[in-house]
Amino acid sequence: MGTDGGQAAPGAGVLVTGGAGFIGSNLVEAFLERGFRVRCLDDFSTGKRENVAPFLPNPRFELIEGDVRSLDTCLTACQGMDYVSHQAAWGSVPRSIAMPLQYEDINTRGTLNVMEAARRRGARRFVYASSSSVYGDDPRLPKKEGQEGRVISPYALTKRCAEEYARLYKGLYGLPTVGLRYFNVFGRRQDPKGQYAAVIPRFVKALLAGEAPVINGDGSYSRDFTYVANVVQANLKAFSAPPEAWGRVFNIAYGGRVTLLELYNVIADALGVRVPPRFGPARAGDIPHSFADIGAAREMLGYAPEWDFRRGIMDTIAWYRETLA
Ligand code: NAD
Numbered sequence: 001m002g003t004d005g006g007q008a009a010p011g012a013g014v015l016v017t018g019g020a021g022f023i024g025s026n027l028v029e030a031f032l033e034r035g036f037r038v039r040c041l042d043d044f045s046t047g048k049r050e051n052v053a054p055f056l057p058n059p060r061f062e063l064i065e066g067d068v069r070s071l072d073t074c075l076t077a078c079q080g081m082d083y084v085s086h087q088a089a090w091g092s093v094p095r096s097i098a099m100p101l102q103y104e105d106i107n108t109r110g111t112l113n114v115m116e117a118a119r120r121r122g123a124r125r126f127v128y129a130s131s132s133s134v135y136g137d138d139p140r141l142p143k144k145e146g147q148e149g150r151v152i153s154p155y156a157l158t159k160r161c162a163e164e165y166a167r168l169y170k171g172l173y174g175l176p177t178v179g180l181r182y183f184n185v186f187g188r189r190q191d192p193k194g195q196y197a198a199v200i201p202r203f204v205k206a207l208l209a210g211e212a213p214v215i216n217g218d219g220s221y222s223r224d225f226t227y228v229a230n231v232v233q234a235n236l237k238a239f240s241a242p243p244e245a246w247g248r249v250f251n252i253a254y255g256g257r258v259t260l261l262e263l264y265n266v267i268a269d270a271l272g273v274r275v276p277p278r279f280g281p282a283r284a285g286d287i288p289h290s291f292a293d294i295g296a297a298r299e300m301l302g303y304a305p306e307w308d309f310r311r312g313i314m315d316t317i318a319w320y321r322e323t324l325a
Pocket of ligand 1: 048087182
C-alpha cells in the first residue's frame with residue numbers, strides 16, 4: 001500500500017470505475033502520469049475501447065472488463081487498491097427519464113456495490129462522481145452544498161442516493177468517502193455522438209459539419225461549464241482529503257456562468273462558422289441555471305481550478321477539430 005495523499009506515492013493503486021469513459025479516461029491518464037498503478041473497471045456500455053487503448057502497453061495499467069452491478073466483480077476490482085475513484089454510471093437526464101429502471105440498477109445499486117467492495121477491501125478513500133443535478137428545483141444561485149431542492153429526474157435521484165449512502169458508509173463503517181458534485185464537465189474524449197450527447201460536443205459536431213445545432217429552450221439557460229482538468233485536480237485532492245471532509249460532498253466547477261447562447265457564439269466564432277442556431281423546446285428534467293459556489297471544495301480539499309471556460313473550450317475545440325475532421 002502506498003502512503004496517504006494525492007502526492008502520488010509511487011506504486012499506490014487506484015481503481016477507476018468507468019475508466020473507459022470521458023472523465024474516467026482523463027483520470028486514468030493523469031493518474032498514470034503521476035506514478036500510480038491504475039486499474040480500470042468498465043463494461044464499455046457507453047465508454048470506448050479507443051479511450052483505453054493508449055494505456056494498455058503501460059505495465060502500471062490494468063483493465064477489468066466487467067459490470068459494477070456484480071458485487072463479486074467489484075470485490076475483485078478493489079482488491080489491493082489504495083484509492084477508488086468511482087465514475088461508472090449512466091449519464092444524461094433525458095435518457096434516465098426514458099429508462100428509470102436501468103438507472104436504478106447501474107447508478108444506485110452499482111455505486112452501492114463499489115462502495116461496499118471499497119469498505120471490505122479497506123480502501124483509503126472512496127471518491128465518487130455526483131452531479132449538480134442534485135440541486136433539483138431549488139432556484140437559489142450560486143448553488144451551495146446544503147441548499148438542495150427536490151430532484152426532478154431519475155438520474156438526479158440516483159446521485160442523491162449515492163450521496164446518502166456515502167454519508168452513511170462514513171458514519172456507520174468509517175469509510176472515508178468524498179463526493180464530488182460535477183457541474184457540466186467538458187473536454188477531450190467527451191462523446192459527440194448519439195441523441196444523448198452533451199451540449200458542447202453536440203454544438204461542436206454540428207457546427208464543424210456546417211449544420212445549425214438545436215438549442216433547447218431560448219438560449220438563456222446557463223451552466224457552470226467545467227473543464228475536465230479541473231475535475232482531475234479535484235479527484236487528486238480528494239485522495240488526501242482530511243477527516244472533516246469524509247462523508248461530505250463538494251461542488252466541483254469553475255465558478256462561472258455561461259448561457260447556452262453565449263456558448264453557441266463562442267464555439268461558432270472559434271470555428272469561424274456562421275449558421276444561426278435553431279431553438280427547440282426546453283427539456284423536462286433540466287434545471288434552468290447551474291452556477292456553483294466552490295468555497296467548500298477550496299477550503300476543505302484545497303481545490304483551485306486552473307482552467308477557465310475560455311481556455312478549456314479552445315483546447316476542446318482543437319481536439320474535436322483533429323478527431324472529427
Ligand atoms: P461516460 O459515459 O463517458 O463514462 C461512464 C463510463 O462508465 C463509461 O465508460 C461506461 O462504459 C461505464 N459504465 C457504465 N455503466 C457501467 C457498468 N454497469 N459497469 C461498469 N462500467 C460502466 O460519462 P462521463 O461524462 O465520463 O461521466 C463520468 C461520471 O461523472 C458519471 O458518474 C456521471 O454521472 C458523472 N457526471 C458527469 C458529468 C458530465 O458533465 N460529464 C456531470 C456530472 C456528473
